[in-house]
Amino acid sequence: MEQLSVKDKLEIVAKFIGITASIAGGFIWLQTYVKDVNQRLTDRQKETIRYHELYNSKEMLSARETFAEFQVKVFETTMPKILAFRNPRQADEEGPKLMHNAMNELIRSAANKTDIPRLINFYEQLGACIEFELCDGEPAKKLFKSEAYELHYLLGGYIDVKRRYNPEYATGLRELAYETGYDQLKRVRREIKQRSANN
Secondary structure: OOOOOHHHHHHHHHHHHHHHHHHHHHHHHHHHHHHHHHHHOOHHHHHHHHHHHHHOOHHHHHHHHHHHHHHHHHHHHHHHHHHHOOOHHHHHHHHHHHHHHHHHHHHHHOOOOOHHHHHHHHHHHHHHHHHOOOOOHHHHHHHHHHHHHHHHHHOHHHHHHHHOOOOOOOHHHHHHHOOOHHHHHHHHHHHHHHHHHHO
16 A cells, blocks of 8 residues: 655644534534523523423423314314204304313313312413513414414313402413403504614
8 A cells, every 4th residue: 555645634633623623513503502692592582492492391281182182172073063953153152161061061070180280380481471570471472372372262160160259260371361451551562663674
């Protein structure tokens, strides 16, 4: 085998140094980028992200799966009856009652009695986090609003029973599920301000 010349050896060493420098530079850039992103996130945004991670934890996923199973069963049992109503007004008035009764029965007969209260308690804690400005309300609404709406709507009968003893029960869930007129006004003003800033 032919021996490498000094020039070839220097070229190999130079390439190796160049590759090593590129890897090191990329690693340093990545560390700087991560640090920059973390600095740009406010403490409120970080706390909101922490709640999202908690919502996807094993314990909460189990509770969410229970609700999803109940939701399917409620629709299976009530939709044929609701569709049988001849009058749309009657469907609007009686449909939610049928759904609430079916959901209440499922919650009553469930082997695990903690999943539904756990979901509601999560939203109560998140609502308090937003109220005391420890969490960022806007990202929280974007992350949780659709599921909060489904929960509040289908658990309405269960929540009404609990509110007989505790009028404030599930207010955090309600606040995240529904946009008040004041919230709507704030959102519209913010969008106008953003659009005028972009133009």
